[in-house]
Amino acid sequence: MNESAKRSGRPAAGRSLNLDQVLQAGLRLLEELGPEGFGGRALARQLGITPMSVAYHVGDQHNLMRLLVERVHGVPLPEPQEDLPALQRVQVLLGHYMARVRRHPALTLCVLSDPQLFDGALAAFSERLRDAVRQLDDDPVLFDLLVDYTHGHALALALAGEGAPGLEGAFEAGLRRLLR
Numbered sequence: 001m002n003e004s005a006k007r008s009g010r011p012a013a014g015r016s017l018n019l020d021q022v023l024q025a026g027l028r029l030l031e032e033l034g035p036e037g038f039g040g041r042a043l044a045r046q047l048g049i050t051p052m053s054v055a056y057h058v059g060d061q062h063n064l065m066r067l068l069v070e071r072v073h074g075v076p077l078p079e080p081q082e083d084l085p086a087l088q089r090v091q092v093l094l095g096h097y098m099a100r101v102r103r104h105p106a107l108t109l110c111v112l113s114d115p116q117l118f119d120g121a122l123a124a125f126s127e128r129l130r131d132a133v134r135q136l137d138d139d140p141v142l143f144d145l146l147v148d149y150t151h152g153h154a155l156a157l158a159l160a161g162e163g164a165p166g167l168e169g170a171f172e173a174g175l176r177r178l179l180r
Helices: 021-038 040-047 051-058 061-073 088-105 105-113 120-134 140-166 170-179
Strands: none
Touching: 021 040, 021 051, 021 061, 021 105, 021 120, 040 051, 040 061, 051 061, 061 105, 088 105, 088 120, 088 140, 088 170, 105 140, 120 140, 140 170
């Protein structure tokens, strides 16, 4: 069978794909290309399949992004110890979240640019963090300030590349100052 006679949308001979493989490749490609270069067509090229085959697994572009967000944020972050004071609970939660954002900066930029992606596990984490912050201060501005600071620092570290070691420890110091 020659190249043009292959059935549309099928993976290369002897190779079958499942949703997990598509999402794994999608997350890798998103982080490699960034939000502007990423999409179903680029993912199809990466996997050696047609865009229709990608759509078969993930649906449209928005659903692909939603699935990638859930793949990353659906894994629960470690729970701080119950006996920790509220201040330390907030620090632990934000530290774990910052590390996740740092590993997936392109995905984070997608979430920040599309509020519809902010649901499911990510919204649940946000509510968990909001509850911990409320134990410190009822002012909703503090929550927003802490989240914005965390995103900014994590994205700066992710984009700093080799310059990142000079920024290590700065997050924790800044967080302590914000929480005073």
